[in-house]
Amino acid sequence: MISDRLKANLKREFDRSLMAKLGLAIAIVILLLATFAPILATHNPTTTGQFDEHGNSYPPWGVTHETHTWEDGDDGRERISYTAEPSPDHYLGTNNIGQDVFSRLLYGARTSLLVGLIGTGLAAAVGVPFGLISGYYGGRIDDSMMRIADVMLAFPSLVLAIALIGVFGRSEQFIPDPIVMAGFADGMPEYAVLPGTVTLVVALVNWVWFARVARGEAMSVRSEEYVKAARSLGANNRTILVKHVLPNSLTPIIVLATIQVAAIILLESALSYLGFSGTTLSWGYEIQQGQDYLATAWWIATVPGIGIVLAVISINLLGDWLRDSLDPNIGGEGGV
């Protein structure tokens, strides 16, 4: 599947394109930061302020920076926020409940990447077979399958995702963190959190794009000589689909998968911004928390947003690189 010619194309495009190099570099850095978050984090990302006998919270790390008080609009009770500005203690400051923003940035990257990669994998696992079957058999099967896809496309993905979460409810799965388990990062959370429903929902919302692309490829491949040859040699449809149609359809599916990781990261952040995610260790959730503190602590909402933008830009750049090198028809110059 990865032929020598393809490798040569990938390399040529990579050497030629500054953007491809930049995209790969950012992506690798983010991947490393996310993987080794327990070691690199300076504080436990979930540790908040603690409470004294009066019920007031105080910061866990002796934050001495400016504290802000204000009248809460709802109950008129005065609350104290122990938001700390960026400092050597807290590289990127703390949020409104005293959690370290830098550490939460690293852990948020984990959530985004986990949902992005697993969600894309699930979407492809559903969409690709669906599209291949639809395009390969054609006719009435294709018609009815594509009507289902049309219905899916009539829902804006965010709207459908919200409705599905309304049905399934929020959930989170706990995955033991091997780095902490092995004793390399004491005091860090022992489990990585995967927002299960969100992962499932982004796949349910986005599989249809894979179906469309796979269908188009299957349609163009099915009348090729080698498929006819395989058929006349007595190969059954399943064998032809798996051994011939799928491998020859992979190129655009890989390009789509790359772009989908970015799309799903954006969707996940939007869902957690709206409060529909299962976990609070998420960039979108952090931005929502920070929105109330824009006037006093701009960094809470700003920092995780930069994380999202960098992650999505790097993936989009990788997608451009893949497309330019895998698809000689589109070419590098005028392609969108």
Next chain:
Amino acid sequence: MSYAKFLVKRILQGVFVVWGVVTVTFALRAAAPGDPVNLIVDPGASPELREQIRREVGLDQPLYVQYLEYLQGLVVGDLGFSYQSRRDVSIMIAERLPATLELAIAATIVAVVIAIPLGVVSATRRHEPADYGATLFSLVGISTPNFWLGIMLILVLSVQIGLFPVSGRPVSFTDAVVSLVTTGYAHDLVTWLRHIALPAITLGTYFTALITRLTRSGMLDELGKPYVTATEAKGLPGVLIRYKHVLRNTMIPIVTVLGLQLGTLIGGAVITEAVFNWPGLGSRLISAIYAVDWPLIQGIIIVIGVGFVCINILVDSIYAYLNPRVTDE
């Protein structure tokens, strides 16, 4: 295939999709956990009262009867009652629709007005600073989550500089225009503009970036074609060639992609409304989800689906009209 036949086929397909959307949302509602009666009366109500309400709302009927009754109501525009506010869902949607339309149209205007000149400049001054700037802008634009962009705009332009209000929509566009016409003062219109500016930029930026990319690549394709060289040889001014001939040919793929991206526009409106507390359909959908108010959720999703299908049919028929080869397929 004749154009009329194409239209009929396309509309029938649209009707099918709308039916599909209705059925899927009905299925979602049926699959949702919890007893809807709990959402209508308070948990302490007597069993008799609960049964009475179940009967009145029709929840005691078998599912297929509820489904058929819902379809029947839908045909005459009856979307049922909200569990939470006990109001007519169709009225609750109608009162929020103008705000969402204002936002979507304003965002589209922002996108088109900025993106098309930017794309043209980028394509005609290739590999110059303007081109690199436009390319970088569009890369960042399609990679930025719009809710975060909105919050950053609030941070800089509202909180720091105080140029725009943080949120809300104190006056509707129609009221603002009526006030301008009847009193002669533009005060309300200015208020409306100041409130919609940031949401429109927030929602429009992704599309600005997308259309800039599409315009640039489409123009580059077109500029390489022989007719451009021919018109240049005839001595037509470059500006005229670019905007009158080349851009027009570039518009067809742009319109097609925009039709496909309509779902993104609506989804983006939902979250933009949440950021700016904009009283449209999107913020109503989100509060309906929090309140598990399924008749309202269902109604809003159906209205969005119908809007999406109608605009796509419109785009397709314009496209087929401009490009008759489409109807041959």
